[in-house]
Amino acid sequence: MRSILKTETKTMMKRIATYPGLYPDYNLDISNARWIDDLAMAEVVEKKGKMWVTTGTIRNVNTYCSIEETVFLVEIGALHVLDRNGMYLSLKELYEKLSDGKSGCNWEVFEVYRNLKSLGYVVGRHGIPWSVKGQKIKSGTCSLESSQESNELLEMEQENKNSIIELFNNMRITEVTPAFHVYLPNSKFRKSSPGDPNFILCMSR
Amino acid sequence: MKPRWKGKGSEAKASSDPMSKIVSQLHSSLIQTETCGLLSSCSVLVEVDAELADLLNRACFGRPRITSEKDKQWFQLDMEETFYLCFSLKCLKVMGEDGSTKSNEELWEYFKSKKPVFPIHYKAYSHLRHKNWIVKLGLQYGVDFVAYRHHPALVHSEYAVLALPEGDNDLNGRLRVWSDVHCTVRLCGSVAKTLLIVIVNSNGLGANSPSCLEHYTVEERTITRWNPEQSREDQGGLQNQIKEGII
Numbered sequence: 001m002r003s004i005l006k007t008e009t010k011t012m013m014k015r016i017a018t019y020p021g022l023y024p025d026y027n028l029d030i031s032n033a034r035w036i037d038d039l040a041m042a043e044v045v046e047k048k049g050k051m052w053v054t055t056g057t058i059r060n061v062n063t064y065c066s067i068e069e070t071v072f073l074v075e076i077g078a079l080h081v082l083d084r085n086g087m088y089l090s091l092k093e094l095y096e097k098l099s100d101g102k103s104g105c106n107w108e109v110f111e112v113y114r115n116l117k118s119l120g121y122v123v124g125r126h127g128i129p130w131s132v133k134g135q136k137i138k139s140g141t142c143s144l145e146s147s148q149e150s151n152e153l154l155e156m157e158q159e160n161k162n163s164i165i166e167l168f169n170n171m172r173i174t175e176v177t178p179a180f181h182v183y184l185p186n187s188k189f190r191k192s193s194p195g196d197p198n199f200i201l202c203m204s205r
Numbered sequence: 206m207k208p209r210w211k212g213k214g215s216e217a218k219a220s221s222d223p224m225s226k227i228v229s230q231l232h233s234s235l236i237q238t239e240t241c242g243l244l245s246s247c248s249v250l251v252e253v254d255a256e257l258a259d260l261l262n263r264a265c266f267g268r269p270r271i272t273s274e275k276d277k278q279w280f281q282l283d284m285e286e287t288f289y290l291c292f293s294l295k296c297l298k299v300m301g302e303d304g305s306t307k308s309n310e311e312l313w314e315y316f317k318s319k320k321p322v323f324p325i326h327y328k329a330y331s332h333l334r335h336k337n338w339i340v341k342l343g344l345q346y347g348v349d350f351v352a353y354r355h356h357p358a359l360v361h362s363e364y365a366v367l368a369l370p371e372g373d374n375d376l377n378g379r380l381r382v383w384s385d386v387h388c389t390v391r392l393c394g395s396v397a398k399t400l401l402i403v404i405v406n407s408n409g410l411g412a413n414s415p416s417c418l419e420h421y422t423v424e425e426r427t428i429t430r431w432n433p434e435q436s437r438e439d440q441g442g443l444q445n446q447i448k449e450g451i452i
Contacts, residue, residue: 075270075271075272075273076272076273077272077273091272091274091279092243092252093278095250096302097244097302098244098245099244099245099246099301100303106245106246107245107246107248107281108246108247108248122348126292161390174286179369
């Protein structure tokens with residue numbers, strides 16, 4: 001009994017370690033990022049902590065955070081975000097950005113993201129590769145809001161998405177859109193070869 | 206079903222701290238601080254200080270958000286909670302992300318666009334809240350709301366609430382078939398709640414503006430299962446059941 005508890009505590013402590021700031025005694029390092037309005041994403045300037053293994057997408061040499069990743073990290077105190085004038089963006093301003101509809105996400109979708117991330121899952125937007133070398137980040141990439149009809153997707157993801165939507169259509173479920181790829185907690189997650197997700201999370205209206 | 210209080214002293218605590226008083230304190234505090242919420246899809250976010258956070262918690266409005274911010278706390282309110290504070294209690298303002306204040310009419314239209322059945326749900330919600338029941342969304346029990354006699358920390362919810370429009374209006378397609386009645390009653394029984402139907406009659410007024418709500422009428426019915434095998438001996442119990450209009 002004692003040995004089982006010990007292992008569980010170890011796993012729990014490992015998970016806590018990936019989120020500096022949530023448990024302030026554990027790790028005081030705070031990362032920095034710069035918000036880029038055109039992309040509606042944050043470009044990471046300084047990385048601290050192990051959470052970057054499973055958060056943020058890589059384009060060439062830079063790491064970018066979607067609005068949901070940004071708000072999540074700021075909420076737990078692991079990230080500071082500057083606007084283009086070098087001023088810190090408050091949580092309120094970030095919530096406003098989440099609500100303006102330009103960043104392809106809305107409150108309910110963010111809540112889903114936050115819930116799963118807090119539990120340790122690795123969560124990424126459906127249709128967005130974790131890592132692409134030699135390519136600049138595209139603006140206006142895949143929207144998570146179900147009202148958006150046309151999404152920009154890289155070719156390799158297109159087929160995947162269509163087959164899921166097709167399966168749903170065959171069941172006469174037409175108001176469901178894939179939103180996230182979800183992987184089980186994994187400290188050895190590799191963005192360059194993430195493998196197939198354990199779950200594809202879909203939102204329904 | 207009698208109220209199930211959680212632990213000793215909960216009932217006494219609830220009696221000495223009536224919900225009406227807590228809500229009244231919340232009302233004053235919100236007006237004094239001129240609190241303004243941010244509208245975000247189907248939720249409203251408010252940033253409050255410690256005193257207001259405590260009142261929101263005790264009056265059971267919204268859910269606190271866990272953030273690393275130290276002096277202020279964020280709460281998120283559902284559509285019904287928001288509209289109750291804005292329209293019924295008139296103590297909260299709501300802004301869009303563009304900074305513009307939303308009028309009650311604008312909020313009404315917006316919430317209706319997110320949830321067409323909002324007028325019916327809202328009438329049921331406000332009807333129960335006015336009577337000092339704590340009302341929370343009942344998604345996890347397959348119903349519209351759950352109603353608590355006092356704070357959920359002190360008592361288990363007694364009623365699982367379905368808000369239904371009067372007549373053949375298909376807005377809310379619940380309890381149209383016997384199997385749904387059977388499933389819902391069964392589920393409620395498993396979670397020790399009584400199924401409460403709140404029938405909202407719009408009296409032909411439609412739902413163009415929140416002022417229509419004033420003239421909606423509400424009727425409450427409970428549905429429980431009558432078990433003939435258990436009712437033979439108990440004459441008193443049978444009398445009570447007949448009064449409550451049980452199927």
